[in-house]
Amino acid sequence: MTLRATLKLTLAAGIVLAAGPWVLSDFMLSLTLTCLMYAGLAVSWAMFSGATNYLSLATAAFFGLGAYVTAWTLQALPWPVVVLLGGLVAAAFAALVGAAILHLRGAYFAVLTFGLGELVRHAITYFEKSYAGTVGRVLSATPEPATVYLTVLAIAMAAVCTCALVRASRLGLALVGIGADEERAQTLGVNTRRVKIAAFALSAFFAGALGAAMAVRWTYIDPPAVFNAFIGFQTVLIAMVGGAQTIIGPLVSALVFSLLTEFLRLQFPYLFLMILGTLLILLVLYLPGGLASLWPLLRARLAAVGAWLAPLEDRGRRG
Amino acid sequence: MSFWLELAASGLITGGIYAVVAIGLNLQYGLMRIMNISHGEFLMLGAYLAYWAHTTMQLSPLVALPAIFAALFVLGLLVYRLCFRRIARTAPNVEAIEARSLLVGFGLMFLVQNAAYLAWGADLRGYQYLAETVNIGGALFGANRLVVFAFAIATSLALLVALRYTLLGKAVRAMMQSPTGAQLVGIDTSVLHPAVFGCGLGLAGVAGALLSMVYEISPSMGEPYTVTALIVITLGGLGSVSGSLLGGLLLGLVEALGMHFTSPSLKMLLSYGVFIAVLLARPRGLFAR
Numbered sequence: 326m327t328l329r330a331t332l333k334l335t336l337a338a339g340i341v342l343a344a345g346p347w348v349l350s351d352f353m354l355s356l357t358l359t360c361l362m363y364a365g366l367a368v369s370w371a372m373f374s375g376a377t378n379y380l381s382l383a384t385a386a387f388f389g390l391g392a393y394v395t396a397w398t399l400q401a402l403p404w405p406v407v408v409l410l411g412g413l414v415a416a417a418f419a420a421l422v423g424a425a426i427l428h429l430r431g432a433y434f435a436v437l438t439f440g441l442g443e444l445v446r447h448a449i450t451y452f453e454k455s456y457a458g459t460v461g462r463v464l465s466a467t468p469e470p471a472t473v474y475l476t477v478l479a480i481a482m483a484a485v486c487t488c489a490l491v492r493a494s495r496l497g498l499a500l501v502g503i504g505a506d507e508e509r510a511q512t513l514g515v516n517t518r519r520v521k522i523a524a525f526a527l528s529a530f531f532a533g534a535l536g537a538a539m540a541v542r543w544t545y546i547d548p549p550a551v552f553n554a555f556i557g558f559q560t561v562l563i564a565m566v567g568g569a570q571t572i573i574g575p576l577v578s579a580l581v582f583s584l585l586t587e588f589l590r591l592q593f594p595y596l597f598l599m600i601l602g603t604l605l606i607l608l609v610l611y612l613p614g615g616l617a618s619l620w621p622l623l624r625a626r627l628a629a630v631g632a633w634l635a636p637l638e639d640r641g642r643r644g
Numbered sequence: 645m646s647f648w649l650e651l652a653a654s655g656l657i658t659g660g661i662y663a664v665v666a667i668g669l670n671l672q673y674g675l676m677r678i679m680n681i682s683h684g685e686f687l688m689l690g691a692y693l694a695y696w697a698h699t700t701m702q703l704s705p706l707v708a709l710p711a712i713f714a715a716l717f718v719l720g721l722l723v724y725r726l727c728f729r730r731i732a733r734t735a736p737n738v739e740a741i742e743a744r745s746l747l748v749g750f751g752l753m754f755l756v757q758n759a760a761y762l763a764w765g766a767d768l769r770g771y772q773y774l775a776e777t778v779n780i781g782g783a784l785f786g787a788n789r790l791v792v793f794a795f796a797i798a799t800s801l802a803l804l805v806a807l808r809y810t811l812l813g814k815a816v817r818a819m820m821q822s823p824t825g826a827q828l829v830g831i832d833t834s835v836l837h838p839a840v841f842g843c844g845l846g847l848a849g850v851a852g853a854l855l856s857m858v859y860e861i862s863p864s865m866g867e868p869y870t871v872t873a874l875i876v877i878t879l880g881g882l883g884s885v886s887g888s889l890l891g892g893l894l895l896g897l898v899e900a901l902g903m904h905f906t907s908p909s910l911k912m913l914l915s916y917g918v919f920i921a922v923l924l925a926r927p928r929g930l931f932a933r
Binding site for chain 2: 435601604
C-alpha cells in the first residue's frame with residue numbers, strides 16, 4: 326500500500342470509529358477501547374522493534390510511566406496537556422535509557438528493557454512510599470468516557486500514521502538497515518546511535534501517551550496495576566503474531582487478541598494464558614514472520630491457480 | 645561481630661542458590677545461545693516436586709534431590725526436542741537463535757506458570773524441615789539454611805570439577821567455544837546439546853528443591869530467580885561456570901549488605917542497579933581478562 330492510501334484509510338477508519346461513543350453499547354465501547362489501545366501499542370512497538378530487530382520489552386515501563394504522570398498531574402493540568410506530558414515523559418525516559426543501553430544487542434537488550442519495567446515500578450513504589458506516604462492513588466475528577474475514547478482513538482491513529490510516515494522516510498530506511506546489518510548501515514553513513522535513540526523515544530511516546538490516557542479508566546492506581554508486565558507481553562505478542570514488519574499485521578491481530586482477551590481471560594484466566602503461551606511458541610517455531618508473512622504466500626498460490634486457469638479460459642473462449 | 649557474620653552468611657546462603665540457578669542457565673545460554681527465560685518456572689517445578697515428596701511420602705528433600713534432578717533432566721530433553729531443536733536448526737544466525745529462543749521462553753513461562761496456578765492454586769505453601777537453629781561462633785543460623793548452602797556449593801563445585809577434569813566436561817567446554825569445531829573433532833553434538841540443556845533444567849530443579857526447604861513456594865516464585873540468574877551470568881561472564889559461582893555469591897552479599905544499609909524494599913532496585921552498572925562498565929563480565 327502506498328503512503329497516501331494508508332493515511333487516507335486510517336483517516337476514514339478514524340472517522341467511522343469516532344462515532345463509537347454515540348452508537349455502541351457500554352460493553353462494546355470498552356471492548357473497542359481496549360482494542361484501540363493494543364493497536365496503538367503494537368504499531369508503535371513494531372515501528373522500532375519490528376524494523377531494527379531490537380526486541381524491546383519496555384512497553385510496560387513506558388505505559389506505567391504515562392499512567393503515573395496522569396496520577397500526578399490530572400488535578401493541576403488540562404486533559405490534553407496531561408496526555409501529551411505522559412507521552413513526553415516516557416519519550417524523554419526512553420531517550421535517556423536508550424543512550425545508555427542501545428549499544429547492547431540481542432538478549433541483553435531484551436532482558437535489560439524487561440528489567441527497566443521492574444526498575445521503574447520499584448523506584449516509583451519506593452518514591453511514593455517515602456514521599457507521598459501511600460503506594461496507590463485515587464483518581465478523582467476523571468474526564469468523560471467519551472473523551473477518553475476519542476483521546477485513545479486519536480493516539481492510535483497518530484501512531485499508525487507516524488509509523489507509515491517513518492517507514493517511508495530516511496529514518497525508516499535507516500532503521501531497516503540497522504535491522505539487516507548494523508555495521509553495514511554504519512559504514513554507509515547512518516548515524517546508528519542517533520537513529521536508534523530517536524526511534525526508540527518516538528515509539529515510547531505513544532506507549533506513554535496511551536498509558537496516560539488509559540490511566541483514568543482505573544479509578545485507583547498502584548504500581549502493580551499500571552506496570553503490568555502482561556501489557557508489555559501482550560503488545561509484543563500482538564505485533565509478532567501479526568508480523569512486526571508490517572502495519573496491517575499488528576492492527577488485525579490487535580483486534581483478534583482484544584476479543585480473545587475479553588471473552589476468555591475473565592472466565593478462564595490461567596487457561597487463557599496457557600493458550601497464549603502455546604500460541605507464541607508455535608508461532609515462533611513455524612511462522613517466524615507472523616501472520617502477515619502468510620499473505621505473499623497466499624497471493625503466490627492465487628497467482629499459480631490463476632495461471633493454471635488462464636489456458637482453460639482461453640480454450641473455453643476458442644471452443 | 646556476630647552480627648556481621650550473620651549478615652554476610654545470609655548473603656552467601658542466598659548467593660549459593662543464585663549460583664546454582666545461574667549455572668543452569670549459563671549452561672544453556674553459553675552453549676547454544678538459548679536464552680531460556682522460563683528457567684525460573686522449572687525451578688518452581690522442582691520446588692513443588694520437593695514439597696510433594698515431603699508432604700505425601702515424608703521423603704526428606706535431600707533424599708529427593710537426585711530424583712528431582714532426573715525428572716527435570718528428562719523434562720529438559722523433552723522441551724529441547726519439542727521447542728529448541730527446531731530453532732537451533734532453522735534460525736539463520738546466532739542472533740536469530742537468541743531472539744527466537746527468548747520468545748519461546750516467554751511462551752513456556754506463560755504455559756508452565758499458569759499450568760501450576762491451575763493445578764495448585766495461588767496460595768503459598770511450605771513445610772518444616774530442620775527448622776532448629778545452630779550456634780556457630782556466637783552467630784545463630786537456621787540448620788536448613790546451612791544445609792542448603794552446603795548443597796548449593798557442593799553441586800556447583802561438583803559441576804565445575806566435572807567440566808574441568810573429565811573427558812565429557814572437556815567435550816562440553818569444546819562445544820561452548822566452537823560448536824562447529826567440536827563437531828569436527830568428533831564430538832556428537834546432537835546427543836550432547838540436549839543433554840546439557842537437560843542438565844541446566846535439572847540444576848534449576850535442584851535449586852528449587854533447596855529453596856523449598858527454607859522459603860514458602862508459589863507458582864510465581866520462579867520469575868525473580870530468572871532475572872537474578874541473568875544478572876549473575878552477566879556478572880560472571882557468559883559460558884563461565886566458575887564466574888557464575890563467584891558472581892552468585894557476590895550478588896548475594898551485595899544484596900544482603902545493600903538491604904541492610906538502605907531498605908529491604910530496594911532489593912530489586914539494587915540487583916538491577918548492579919546489572920546495569922556491570923553491563924555498562926564491563927559488558928563481558930567482572931572476571932573477564
